[in-house]
Amino acid sequence: MAAWESARRSIPSPYSHPWLARAIFAFDKWLQRRQDVVEYSTHPQCLFRLQIGRSRQQLLLRDGTLLLPGQRIARLHFWNEQVPPVPEGGSTIRWARQMQHGIAISLRELVGYLASQPDLGDVAVICGDVPCGTQSQARQVAHIMARYGFETIFEEEPVRLGERLHRFGENILISLTVLARNSAALRADTLRRVRVPIYLSRQGLAERFGGARQGVAISEVV
Numbered sequence: 279m280a281a282w283e284s285a286r287r288s289i290p291s292p293y294s295h296p297w298l299a300r301a302i303f304a305f306d307k308w309l310q311r312r313q314d315v316v317e318y319s320t321h322p323q324c325l326f327r328l329q330i331g332r333s334r335q336q337l338l339l340r341d342g343t344l345l346l347p348g349q350r351i352a353r354l355h356f357w358n359e360q361v362p363p364v365p366e367g368g369s370t371i372r373w374a375r376q377m378q379h380g381i382a383i384s385l386r387e388l389v390g391y392l393a394s395q396p397d398l399g400d401v402a403v404i405c406g407d408v409p410c411g412t413q414s415q416a417r418q419v420a421h422i423m424a425r426y427g428f429e430t431i432f433e434e435e436p437v438r439l440g441e442r443l444h445r446f447g448e449n450i451l452i453s454l455t456v457l458a459r460n461s462a463a464l465r466a467d468t469l470r471r472v473r474v475p476i477y478l479s480r481q482g483l484a485e486r487f488g489g490a491r492q493g494v495a496i497s498e499v500v
Contacts, residue, residue: 306358315355319387325361325380326354326388330401337403340429343479345403352392352480354406381426382487389488392480402480407473419474427486428476 309315315329331353337345345351362376392398406428410419420430 303359317357318391319384321383321387322360323380324384324387325357325377326384326406327357328388328391329353329355330398333403337431337477339403339477339479339482341479341482343402343481345477349403350398350401352388352398352401352404354388354404378422385426385483386487389484392483393488404478404480404483406476408476409471409473416472416474420476423474423476426478427482428478430474430476432475 310327313329315327318324318326318328329352331351333345333347333349333351335345336347339345360380362373362380365373388404392401408419408423410416423430
């Protein structure tokens with residue numbers, strides 16, 4: 279037992295600040311329970327968790343899917359523990375391919391999960407708010423997510439004060455997560471991150487990542 283304990287202590291932590299990482303992930307778990315966010319897949323490369331919420335606006339997607347205010351919607355959240363940390367020197371091709379492959383796997387898993395939940399039959403749209411540093415990066419994110427079928431629809435009305443405070447709190451959590459996982463990757467603009475609102479119809483999700491096309495879909499977008 280002593281030899282095992284000694285060997286376990288000698289294994290270096292993958293985090294810059296292990297104690298902070300434990301605290302942040304514990305807090306993230308608490309938020310997950312409080313907001314009814316579920317881990318819909320056990321795949322080790324799944325990058326998303328899921329929250330069923332209500333739409334606050336009316337939207338018409340490109341494929342004709344109409345989203346009405348109050349209608350249930352599937353909202354994606356990043357699964358922080360499973361997102362590949364950005365290397366110290368910044369994003370690399372290898373890191374980008376890990377992310378792309380993980381997103382494709384996550385969406386394939388989501389198709390199966392939604393199909394296995396009869397009570398979610400009324401959910402017709404999947405959405406998410408992707409945080410990024412600048413408006414220029416926002417355009418890049420929109421372009422990348424379009425490869426998975428998502429379209430970006432920015433809010434026409436000014437963001438409410440409560441939502442701005444909520445996003446600022448999220449930015450603080452993102453900053454602490456980056457600091458804990460890889461402090462060298464922390465940038466000064468983390469607290470000013472903007473959101474890229476992305477939407478994909480459930481029909482479009484199934485067409486791209488469900489059934490016989492799922493293998494093709496992953497190879498096409500990675």
